[in-house]
Amino acid sequence: MKENLSYPIGPFVPPENISSAQIAVWIQEIEELPAKFHSAVSDLSAEQLNTPYRPEGWTVRQVIHHLPDSHIGSYCRFHWALTEDNPTIKAYDEKAWANLSYQNNVPIESSLGMLDHIHARWVVLLKNLSDGDLEKTYVHPEDGKSYILREVVGMYAWHGNHHLAHVVNLKKRMNW
Known part of the structure; x- marks a missing residue:
């Protein structure tokens, strides 16, 4: 079976019913991501960092810079959803x-x-969310859809693992 270079762990598909146990697993994945990323990139040279993870894809360096940009945005989205009524982010x-x-x-x-x-703060926030907090939502302006925080936790656990797989799989393919 051919490796999917764009979606090496597949697309995010939330479970129909998201349990507290599932939320805890996702929070743990978010908590562990920075250490896993450090480990995955610590031995890479400048040339390797400037290598795209797939043809027409971002370089490893771009992926590394993208993660905090994206996750800071999500951290802010959680705050907006927790302090406003279904805000448009x-x-x-x-x-x-x-x-x-x-x-x-x-x-x-x-x-x-x-x-x-950002993950250190975000994990504390996530671990302190009540069931009611997890039901809060925000609206994404591009699709007009309301996103429920319960599902967003999973989306961002997936997002981090998705980009980690880009780097780890590239290293395997290149024998680095």
Whole structure:
């Protein structure tokens, strides 16, 4: 079976019923992601960091910088949903952000550190959500859909694992 380079762990498909046990698993995955990412990229050279994980895909460096950008956004979305009634959140063009040229000059340690710190705060927030909090929602302006926080926890656990798989699988394919 051919590896899917775009979606190496498949697309996110939430379970029909999301239990407290499932939420706990997802929170643990979010908590563990920074250490796993550090481990996956710590031995890479500049040339390897500048290698796309797939043809027409982002470089490893872009993936590293993308994660804190995206997860800071999600952290803020949780706050908006918890403090406002079904707010419309701000979307961003992640591809445009990934292509900002200054990021080629940002040490990956900066983004890895941001990932460490945002996840440390985010995990405390997530572990303190009540069942009622998990039912709160926000609206994404691009599709007009309301997203329930219970499901969003899973989306971002998946998101981190999705990008980790991009890097880990590239290293395997390249024998790094």
